[in-house]
Structures are given as structure tokens and as C-alpha cells.
Amino acid sequence: MAYRLYGIKNCDSVKKARRWLDAQAIPYQFHDYSIEGIEAAQLERWCAEQGWNILLNKMSTSFRALDLAQREHLDQERAIALMLHQPKLIKRPILDLGHKTLVGFKLEDYAAAFKALTPSL
Template sequence: MTLYGIPTCDTCKKAQKALANEGHAVTFRDVRMNPLSEAEIAEFVTEFGPAIINRQSTTWRSLSDFLRESEPEAQLAAQPTLMKRPVIRGPQGLTLGWTAEVMAGYGL
């Protein structure tokens, strides 16, 4: 499974550690160092819609008005750290965040 996020995100760290402790083989993908492709961005936006954008982040607050009004695809292409984290690609497909529901889906 692949966990998409950034290494400084506490939620990504918790998710990665919990999944590994449960025996899942987790590959971490730093979206800052290895940005999402256009196809991956399109897939994530199709799956999660505007929920893929973290509008609570300092990155969001620092965006220009033009970029705030742009489509999620343009926002993620310009600022990969706007992605709500983590996105996990696992046997169940794609999941967003590290909620109780997501954890239960991975047997945690």
C-alpha cells in the first residue's frame, strides 16, 4: 500500500506507524519531493472531490485569490501540500484522512 503525504505531518506519521505495526507493507510517498502526476491528481479529485483540499491549512490561507478560486486540480498542481492527508492507496482502494472509519477498514 502507498501512503501519500509529507514527512512532517503528524497524522501521516501516526498512520504509517499504525499500519506498519499491524503488519501492512507501507510505502511512503512524499508529495512535496515527488509531486503527484496529472493522472494521480485527477484520480484523487474524482474520488474525493473538493474534500481533497485542506482548507484549514496555512498553505490554503496564503494562496492568492486567483488560486483559491481555481479548480482542485490546479490547486494541487501548484501546491501539493494542500492535499488533505493522508491519502492511502490500499486493498480497499483510496482512503482520505486518518479517521476511525479508515482505521477500522485496515483492522485497527
């Protein structure tokens, strides 16, 4: 099974995730949402699983560059609209395992997820 890794090619966290997946010989497809965009339905699925407040990268320079009116009174609908308009606001990477997603790159989380899927790792 090929997994799908979402992010931006030049992001350091995405690079770390890609290196780890490559070193483990885990097949994946890379989706660069700064080039390919992202669909609202995909963001809605991720928000349902993870919560919009996990997906919206409030620590990013892109978020801090928003005017105050855009950053205030956020809810899922407004957060999704922001992320659709500016995909760089989406926390990255997001690894879609089919049955669940991992947000951000933490070595121990990736290792545990794939150990559960493939005990030989």
C-alpha cells in the same frame, strides 16, 4: 500486497497513519509528494472517487496564504492545478488501498478498512 501512503513526511497526521500501519505490520510504500511530486492523472483519479473539495485542504496555512483570486471560483480543474503546483495543498495522508482510497487519518476508518480486507486484524 503493499499499499501506498501519500503525504508529507513531517505531517503529524501522516506520522500517526505510519505508526498505525507499522504497529499492525501492514506493508506500505510511502510517497512524499512534497519531494516526489504528484501526477495530474493521480489527482484526477482521487477527485473522481473522493471529490476535489475533499482533497484540497482549505484549512491549511498554504491555502490561506493563496491570494483571493486563487481561492475564489474553484472547480476541479483549478483545484487540481493548485495541488499540482503546491502539493502541500493536498489533504493528507491519502492511503491507496488499490480498490479505494482513505483521505486523512481516522483510526476507526483505517481499522474498518483493514478489517474488511483482513478479518484477522
